Structure formats: structure tokens, C-alpha cells
Amino acid sequence: MHLLSETTIATILTSLMPSQGQEFLNILIQSLSSLNTNDAIHQPARTSIVTDQSTALFMPVSNTTTTGIKIVHVPRTRPIAGVINLFDPKNGHLLGILGAAEITAFRTALATMTLFVRATGDQTGIKRENIVVFGSGRQAEWHARLALLLSPPGSVQSITFVNRGRARLQTLEEVFPVLRGEYPGVTMDTLSQETLSQDDYEARLKGLLGGSDVIFSCTPATEPNFPFAYLQQHPKRRFLGLIGSYKPQMQEIDTETLLSGGGKIYVDSKEACLEESGELIRAGVTEDQLVEIGEVYGGSSAVQIDANNNVVFKCVGMGLMDLVIAKQVLEVAIKQGQGMNVEGFA
Known part of the structure; x- marks a missing residue:
């Protein structure tokens, strides 16, 4: 043993x-x-x-x-x-x-990567250049690490971590020198709500999300981290990975953002997400709107990824x-x- x-x-x-x-x-x-x-x-x-x-x-x-x-x-x-x-x-x-x-942190981020590598890149119309990560814990760090590890050199240009509190961001920043050494062409930054006025924070967040290509949300938020309008100021196809909320009362994004994939949401488990994801429950999402990762990689019967809308992935994890x-x-x-x-x- x-x-x-x-x-x-x-x-x-x-x-x-x-x-x-x-x-x-x-x-x-x-x-x-x-x-x-x-x-x-x-x-x-x-x-x-x-x-x-x-x-x-x-x-x-x-x-x-x-x-x-x-x-x-x-x-x-x-x-x-x-x-x-x-x-x-x-x-x-x-x-x-x-x-x-x-x-747990690694496998959850890796679950997001199963769709990230399939739905983003030069051939898909969704770039990987500018990544925004909500959260400051191990889940957030692993989403950034794996996005870098599994992407072609040069495809990721910037990663910014956003968190309400400053203290945990400071802890996360301790790994930046190592990551910069491994990926010298990638800019890494943080944004903390705690250290700015509400107006300044919202202005910076709005600009950050407007330029984003990929958004990973890794927070147990009970209200949306941003409004859909922040994405609409610069309309383009984006990849959104959501793994932070795991109870019905939690909600990382609003309904408009959730349904911005043409009403289609990719999930790890239909049953679990319908029971546990506050975003899906609030939006009244039904099973026929969900596509499991296993269906995307289903061989000859694989579900094709929508080429005209955002790609939204929700994961609550499984044994x-x-x-x-x-x-x-x-x-x-x-x-x-x-x-x-x-x-x-x-």
C-alpha cells in the first residue's frame, strides 16, 4: 500500500x-x-x-x-x-x-480543460489570448496552470485573477515568479475589489472582461460576479468555465451569461448540475438544454460544439x-x- x-x-x-x-x-x-x-x-x-x-x-x-x-x-x-x-x-x-x-482541485480544473481544448484555439473562433480567473484558491490556480500547460506556446498572452479579498491574492502571487519563468511571454496580474472603490473596481472589471477570451469562475459566490453587459460591450465568442458554485443558493453568473451559448450548456453531469447548480436552477434550465462532456467525445455520434455562440461549461464534480x-x-x-x-x- x-x-x-x-x-x-x-x-x-x-x-x-x-x-x-x-x-x-x-x-x-x-x-x-x-x-x-x-x-x-x-x-x-x-x-x-x-x-x-x-x-x-x-x-x-x-x-x-x-x-x-x-x-x-x-x-x-x-x-x-x-x-x-x-x-x-x-x-x-x-x-x-x-x-x-x-x-480535487486538479481534477476539477482538468474537467474544464476537456472542453477548453476542444472549443478554443485558432480553428474554433474562440481565442485563448486573454484569460480572466475569478477566485484565488487552488481551483483558480489549477485552471491557470492547466490552461498554460495544455495550450500551444504563445496562444495565451495574459492571465488575471479577480477576487474580492486581497490577502489570498497575495498568497497566489507567490507562484507567479515560477509561472513567469516557465511561460515568459504571459502577463500575470490580479484585481482585488477590497483595495479599490466600488466604482474603480467595476470600471477595471468591465474593461478586463471586455477584452477577455476565456473566463474561469472558481468562487462559491451567492450573487453573480459580473453582469452580462460587461461582455456585450465587446461582443465576441468566449469560453466560460464555471466550477465554483455547488449549492442551489450559489450563483457565479447571471442568467443572460449562462444562456449566452445559444441556450446550450455543457456539463459534467446533467443530473448533478440540475440538482446542485444555483445558476441552472434560477434560470429554469431543463435537461434537454444540457450536453455532457461524454457526449462531446462520443465518437461517430459526438455532439458538435456550437460555432456561433459562447461556449458555457458547468461542473459540480463527481467521484x-x-x-x-x-x-x-x-x-x-x-x-x-x-x-x-x-x-x-x-
Whole structure:
């Protein structure tokens, strides 16, 4: 049995080469594509144990090669902690225990990339030049990292992180020197609502979004981060990836922005997004307006991406993503001699 800490996982993932990043992407695409056709994939509903002091969440999942369970502990007064346990479904052997935080952030951003790489670029009409990221946590950082890793050199010119508070942006800025060293042609900046008057912030945000090609929103916002009018001042096709809201009361964008893809919204899971996404619930979106990523990569029956409107992607996450990415991280770690092997778990 192999143990991987959060620090070790972060080291592995932040050191990926483009070819390795593409391998992770292909694994996720293949898994999502087989979700509706493979009866061997099981994702039971998560269960919870609630006490006065905390909530524990249990999320089991299994496919043909691996069985796993993600356990997340949510204390009332301390940071969230979690692990992913991987088992061999044939003999029940415990294969590995991995920290869950870094993998969750990485796999969520990678889910966005499954559509980002397909819907943007010179051949699609949606550029990747100017990227705006709402948020300042690991999810936001991984969206930027993977957009850079999986894009041709020179296609991304600027990335700006937008956040209400300044403190977390300062923490995020600590990785800028590393990223600038890896991508010297990319301008990186931040915009904080906290340090400006409301009028100055809105003016800068309006200009930033007007020039944007790609927007990643990674915030648990309860009201839209911007109005649709900010995009309409410079009308063009854009890619919007939304992963921050995961409860009905949350809303990262307004209804006009949500439906700016001609009423079509790409999702990781129709059922989960209709139940959990506040944006979809408020807009009264129905299942026939949703297209799952697995349908986009469905071979001869693949759904074609609309060439005339924005491309809007909504992701709330699923256990299968944790399973296949954790398994790949474990395999990479063992090959590299990373982590700790513990005997006696047969």
C-alpha cells in the first residue's frame, strides 16, 4: 500500500510536462465518455454523518479497474481535510491512500480543460489570448496552470485573477515568479475589489472582461460576479468555465451569461448540475438544454460544439473524476519513487 501526502501530490502535479498533462486529460476524457455506456461504473449517492462539531462525507465509486472512496471531514472551525482510498476491485487489496485536496482541485480544473481544448484555439473562433480567473484558491490556480500547460506556446498572452479579498491574492502571487519563468511571454496580474472603490473596481472589471477570451469562475459566490453587459460591450465568442458554485443558493453568473451559448450548456453531469447548480436552477434550465462532456467525445455520434455562440461549461464534480485521477497520480508516484510504501496491507 502506498501513501501520498498533499505535499508529494502537489510536487508531482506541478512538475507535469505537457505530454504528461495530455495523458491525464485523455484518461479523464475516456472515463467521462464511457460513463453512460459502461454498466460497470458505479457512483452511489454520497452519505454524510453530521455531529455538533463537524460533518463527514463519504463518496464511493468503482469502475472496471479500481474501487475507491473519498472521505472528507468538514469541521465547523478548522480547514476541510480528506483522503482518497484506492482498492483493487478483484482482490480487495488497499492500493493507496492519497490526500484529497490537491487532487480535487486538479481534477476539477482538468474537467474544464476537456472542453477548453476542444472549443478554443485558432480553428474554433474562440481565442485563448486573454484569460480572466475569478477566485484565488487552488481551483483558480489549477485552471491557470492547466490552461498554460495544455495550450500551444504563445496562444495565451495574459492571465488575471479577480477576487474580492486581497490577502489570498497575495498568497497566489507567490507562484507567479515560477509561472513567469516557465511561460515568459504571459502577463500575470490580479484585481482585488477590497483595495479599490466600488466604482474603480467595476470600471477595471468591465474593461478586463471586455477584452477577455476565456473566463474561469472558481468562487462559491451567492450573487453573480459580473453582469452580462460587461461582455456585450465587446461582443465576441468566449469560453466560460464555471466550477465554483455547488449549492442551489450559489450563483457565479447571471442568467443572460449562462444562456449566452445559444441556450446550450455543457456539463459534467446533467443530473448533478440540475440538482446542485444555483445558476441552472434560477434560470429554469431543463435537461434537454444540457450536453455532457461524454457526449462531446462520443465518437461517430459526438455532439458538435456550437460555432456561433459562447461556449458555457458547468461542473459540480463527481467521484469518477477522483478515482481515475488518483489512480494515475498513484502510478506516476510509484514510477518516480515518490511517497511511502507500507507493507502488510494485503
